[in-house]
Amino acid sequence: MTLAGPLGCSKKTPEPTSDTPLPPSSGPGPVQAAPTAQSATPPVEIAWQDPPSFRRVPPKNAMRKASYEVPHAPGDTEDGELAVFYFGPGQGGSIDANVDRWVKQFSGVAQSDVKRADRVLKSGLRLHTVEIVHGTFESGMPGTSGGPKKEYGLEGAIVEAPSGAYFFKMTGPTKTVAAARTAFNEMLDGVHAGG
Numbered sequence: 001m002t003l004a005g006p007l008g009c010s011k012k013t014p015e016p017t018s019d020t021p022l023p024p025s026s027g028p029g030p031v032q033a034a035p036t037a038q039s040a041t042p043p044v045e046i047a048w049q050d051p052p053s054f055r056r057v058p059p060k061n062a063m064r065k066a067s068y069e070v071p072h073a074p075g076d077t078e079d080g081e082l083a084v085f086y087f088g089p090g091q092g093g094s095i096d097a098n099v100d101r102w103v104k105q106f107s108g109v110a111q112s113d114v115k116r117a118d119r120v121l122k123s124g125l126r127l128h129t130v131e132i133v134h135g136t137f138e139s140g141m142p143g144t145s146g147g148p149k150k151e152y153g154l155e156g157a158i159v160e161a162p163s164g165a166y167f168f169k170m171t172g173p174t175k176t177v178a179a180a181r182t183a184f185n186e187m188l189d190g191v192h193a194g195g
Helices: 095-104 174-189
Strands: 055-057 064-070 079-088 115-119 126-137 148-162 164-173
Touching: 064 115, 064 164, 064 174, 079 174, 095 126, 095 148, 126 174, 148 174, 164 174
Parallel strands: none
Antiparallel strands: 055 064, 064 079, 079 164, 115 126, 126 148, 148 164
């Protein structure tokens, strides 16, 4: 069993891409408190258990806390991907801005087909989720190949923790995302502060 370990973040705010969470804004949405000069200890980060069926791989860039390959389901030829982002206290933008940006990466999806929910985990952390069962996905990330991907799905989650927001984004072919949904939700259920 693997737990997410401590994170070494730089103080620089990364340039946002269409795949990464947004920088902080003064607009509507939850705002995490910035650390004060009086705090001598770093904020406690979150941990979770890796789903047994997902394969942890080296992150594609320094902005990712963790990356996973999600094995393709029968009938799909391509694996899915789960990326976990964390930028530190007060970083990453509001919940709504990030969910809206993830939704806009899909075309052919009616607003009524976007499922959102909020709940409190057993650990007391607040969780915001978004689900798109199928649509045409275009990440907009520089250097990605293949163009728009039809019949793709999304399972996204944002965990509000004392150390800041953590962003979990799983995308892949529709059947693959559907088959991985239970493992993804079980992983989120176990998210807690500390190691």
